[in-house]
Amino acid sequence: MKKRNKVILSSMLAGALVFPAVIPTGLAHDAFEGGQKTEALPFDHDALEMLGEPEESGEKNLKFLHEAAAVQISEVDGVQNNTADVYAHKGFAYLGTHTANGANGGVRIFDLKDPENPVEIAQIAHDIPHTWQEKVIVKSVNTADFKGDLAVVSLQQTSRNNADRPDSIGGALLYDVTDPYYPQRLGFYELDRDIRGTHELYLTMQGNRALMLLSNPYADYFTDGEQKDFQIVDVSDPANPELLWEFDPRDLPEVADDFNGYHWHAPDGHTRPVFNHSVITDNNGHYAYVSMWDLGTVIFDIRDPENAEYLGRTEYADDQKGAAHSAALARGGTVLIETREVANPHGEGYEDAYGYTRIFDIRDKTNPVLLSEFTTDLTYDFRGFTFANTVHDPKVRGNTLYLSYYSGGVISVDITDPSNPVEIGRYTPDQSNVWGVFVDRNYVLASDMGQGLKVLLKNNGNQGNGNGNQPLKN
Template identity: 25%
Template sequence: MTGGLIASGIVGTAGAHPSPGGDSENHAEGMRLFSEQAVNGTTEVVTQNNYVYAATGSGMAVVDGRHPGRPELVATLTANDPAGGILDVKVDGNLASLASNGGPGVTLVDISTPTDPQEVTFYRTGHSVHNNFLADGYAYLTINESDEAPFSEARTDIIDVSDPTSPEKIGEFRLSDHFPAFAAAGINPCHDIYVQGDFLYQAFWDAGVVITDISDPTDPTLVTQFGDAPGADTPLPSSSRDERYLTLPGNAHYVQPSPDGQYVYVGAETFPGGYVENPDNDDYGGISVFDVSDYDAPKQVARIDPPEIDVFRTSHNFDVTNNQLHASWYNGGVTLHDITDPANPTELGHYAAEGSSFWTAVRSRGFTVAGDIGGGVVFLHPDEGTAQPPAFDGDERPTEPEIEHQ
């Protein structure tokens, strides 16, 4: 693989599982289908208190996972206008937030009774919100406003939602304020965000990851930036910008720190092959591991390759625990890695199934819960279950990034 994220000094690389022979076969080694629940329109899924919350395009669905062998769809909610294109859901306590990729803001939902979610309000940003995060009474929203160049005003807005009936913007972190050349290059949206403790982690595509201190959310301050691809600060003509945007190097798509904050995992989403002018370009994005124990000198220590299976298999969303990484790879399925030693990740399991394309994978009480795009939620287990695909019909993976290149 080529790549600006594949920096010198890499200590370990996790190899993918051998190919099962193409997209017409099912594959389950160390990870099997334990149970499933159909949910029309499924994209992102998150878990809280044994419930699974799934974004559905038009709103949200809730699956009761208290009995993982027989999960049950217990609620659906259609968000009111002007919400639309809801690809992302987050939950924190009694509140859920639904980001409108096709609407101008986020929908806030009371989930104090998970079986009866109630829309509280729609917070207008004036711009689409691809991803968001909820933590400690604040909502963090990706905003990709443009001025002269695409994504030139990429930022994270910080909204006080302690009173969800009256949300209020109180702060922002704007890429152009700190890295004007990255902002002007036209290839660096704020694609996804993660909050842990006093830190906000932001994936800015070819500009890499920016960590900010949000101990005072009204005044986020820069901590460090790393993982940018060569040329990420150089504007390109529109004729060559698209291929650069769709392929490696770069493409920091999703970010999550280890629970202790010493490491940061960065997934790259790529759209090679027939989706760019060069059909011989088949480099798929993996997950890079950075040691950030010294914020002045972050360094890449490992890279997890995509599964070696002849399908569309770029990295998408994932979940990091103290010693495991649960990851989705679109048609490439779901993997589980031991990251006890982050510099030497080891694959523990891989599940892929004909007709399935996975948006995300998260932990849940000894299971991996994954969102099969358009079809529903699956519970995967290391030992028990089947190698077969779920019974419901899923959708094909997207053919371009969810944030369209402008």
């Protein structure tokens, strides 16, 4: 761990901003239970009460963008689910769902042929009882066994290994969505029932091979080492997924001697939670970036996926909670964006702050170098114990970083100079509870947990997004 550089780069706000008092319901990432094997894990999202009345105001514009559509997902059998993450591929949006009203909402597919009038056309991954389907990734795949568009969906049990729910199991489902109107289930990669399941996942092509990367929090802990937190699975034949390699935080020598359960007794004196929350790769599938909470973003060379190699990781100052939640890449893979989901802004020995974003130079992947820290007004707004003010997920298009920010909606940041990120706009819908953001074609998609799919379109064809992914200069 490191001593803190006291200079933090805060956002420079452009235009009229909104300061909503909206407190989201149905969230609770960080409910640790004293290191015991309980159902309360740090990303359950299920235990927060509404604090105060939601503010009936919002700003519908983001720089160069405006809200073109807002569509709630349909009720199924009289049940209204809430949304989780969002992904887009070839003009179709894929919305995961969360745990509201009994879960099992599946993934909803929307036709975006007319982005101002999205049409829900299909539902997938909803047939395993007592599960929820947060994350979906869709890629074009071309292998000896499958050619087309493949969707992988994370599957988590609503209650781990519950004797009253014998048909519940976690893992990842695989679908052929070459024709999104008629998706076909191809395979199911199952995890042990003692594990909640796969929280987030990723899909990449590596030459003529398709790889699925899984984040299975506490897998090692709950199965006594039989399965691990980070897995690389060959899905070149989606009907027969094959485990290639797996990793657990205790596999790192610097952690192993001080790791107990899912807590790490770090050199800075803090007892820090460590588990695999999410994972991405670069476009070529050469490197994996694994968000290991208070261990930071851990970087692996996966060019030989049966023998992946640990390269390095991001580190925190002694007074920072880690909470590495998600990652994105910029500048041709030379810049790493790390978002930290800190829900409790206080804690003995820690700074008073909700989660914010950190930006690293990773040209040397064995030694990530911190370039800047991006905060907003929400970071230091302590009006209640809530997820409403923490950053969530990042996406990058050119020199613009898009952050989903719960009550803050979607915040856009100019990262032309990664050492000096500047806020350039916000989209904050009424009663905002924005979970995910995705950039595709000429629109930005946002998934609002309570309100469904939001489509933001560019104004008058204004491109506005810098000069593309350029590597850092020496």
